[in-house]
Amino acid sequence: MEHIEEHFEHTETPADMKSQIWKTFWILLGFTVVDIFIYFMLLSTHAMWKNWVFIILGIVKAYYIVGVFMHMKFERKTLMYTIIVPMVFVVFFVTLMVIEGDFTNLLRWGK
Amino acid sequence: MATNTLSTEKKFTWGGGKSPFSVSYGKLMMWIFLLSDAFTFSSLLIAYGFIRYSFQSPIVNTLIKPFDHLSHEFVQEMVEKTKYFVQDHWPSPELVFNHFPFIHGVHLPLFFVSLMTFILIFSSVTMVLAVEAGHRMAKDEVSKYMLLTIIGGAAFLGCQAWEWTTFIGEGARLYGNPYGPRSFAALFFIVTGFHGFHVFSGVVLNVIIYINVLAGTYQKRGHYEMVEKVGLYWHFVDLVWVFVFTFFYLI
Numbered sequence: 278m279e280h281i282e283e284h285f286e287h288t289e290t291p292a293d294m295k296s297q298i299w300k301t302f303w304i305l306l307g308f309t310v311v312d313i314f315i316y317f318m319l320l321s322t323h324a325m326w327k328n329w330v331f332i333i334l335g336i337v338k339a340y341y342i343v344g345v346f347m348h349m350k351f352e353r354k355t356l357m358y359t360i361i362v363p364m365v366f367v368v369f370f371v372t373l374m375v376i377e378g379d380f381t382n383l384l385r386w387g388k
Numbered sequence: 389m390a391t392n393t394l395s396t397e398k399k400f401t402w403g404g405g406k407s408p409f410s411v412s413y414g415k416l417m418m419w420i421f422l423l424s425d426a427f428t429f430s431s432l433l434i435a436y437g438f439i440r441y442s443f444q445s446p447i448v449n450t451l452i453k454p455f456d457h458l459s460h461e462f463v464q465e466m467v468e469k470t471k472y473f474v475q476d477h478w479p480s481p482e483l484v485f486n487h488f489p490f491i492h493g494v495h496l497p498l499f500f501v502s503l504m505t506f507i508l509i510f511s512s513v514t515m516v517l518a519v520e521a522g523h524r525m526a527k528d529e530v531s532k533y534m535l536l537t538i539i540g541g542a543a544f545l546g547c548q549a550w551e552w553t554t555f556i557g558e559g560a561r562l563y564g565n566p567y568g569p570r571s572f573a574a575l576f577f578i579v580t581g582f583h584g585f586h587v588f589s590g591v592v593l594n595v596i597i598y599i600n601v602l603a604g605t606y607q608k609r610g611h612y613e614m615v616e617k618v619g620l621y622w623h624f625v626d627l628v629w630v631f632v633f634t635f636f637y638l639i
């Protein structure tokens with residue numbers, strides 16, 4: 278990962294933008310293929326760890342889409358945090374509600 | 389940011405007279421809109437996560453493998469809700485979304501959705517290439533890539549229309565479905581419908597911008613920032629699909 282570009286304090290497009298776009302495209306395509314590969318490897322099983330792999334790969338893909346395609350990596354840090362910090366809390370909320378759903382499951386089906 | 393430059397930096401950044409975010413008003417507002425839109429999608433995701441986890445896990449399918457022909461007995465078994473589709477268990481997505489256009493009676497889980505994902509990723513790339521060409525003021529390239537993006541978006545919408553038609557044809561409704569819990573199809577229609585509506589709005593916006601590009605509006609204006617703004621929206625739609633794909637089909 279290029280950490281040099283992250284220190285840009287103004288929104289300038291890097292000179293090698295075109296190659297970065299294609300690199301990101303191959304990364305996104307590759308991760309999607311990995312997703313599908315794991316899906317078919319573990320089809321019809323209850324392996325819990327595959328769900329975590331799917332979620333982590335989803336977050337990695339989100340990083341590349343927001344970072345390169347939406348130009349966020351090259352924006353000012355203030356704008357970056359304005360958008361990212363609220364989303365961190367939202368992800369926390371999603372996690373809480375999934376846990377809550379698990380408790381509801383317990384009450385309904387009482388395992 | 390180094391500590392010793394912090395005080396002067398702050399005074400100048402927020403002292404007025406310039407944009408603290410180094411982006412134009414329109415782009416900043418597009419970001420804020422996308423944040424609020426992300427909240428809306430998150431609320432749907434919260435509802436989905438909560439409801440799905442409050443049901444029992446899908447029943448593991450051991451009878452049928454990918455590329456198998458869907459035998460009459462197996463389909464009968466599924467339709468009669470005797471074995472795999474029951475009210476207490478969330479249905480297994482691999483047994484629901486296993487169709488492909490023009491191929492009948494073959495078990496092809498995830499194939500069609502993967503195709504839709506690839507179409508959307510590709511249209512995202514053409515969009516960002518249009519933005520990149522806009523920085524170089526290359527009008528022909530911008531219009532070429534905008535057109536490819538519109539075609540990709542329209543293809544995605546067509547795929548979704550086909551998927552909905554198949555799903556509805558099997559008896560899925562907002563108020564019930566033959567696969568199990570009622571909320572399964574309801575959530576599917578609401579979440580993919582809301583996302584599809586975003587894709588549709590994106591295609592409409594892209595068409596408007598494409599016409600403006602062809603008319604030379606942005607060439608006269610001296611910059612292609614409108615292409616960047618709809619580009620942000622289009623990538624957001626792609627981003628949402630990454631999570632819809634993960635949570636609805638993979639998990």
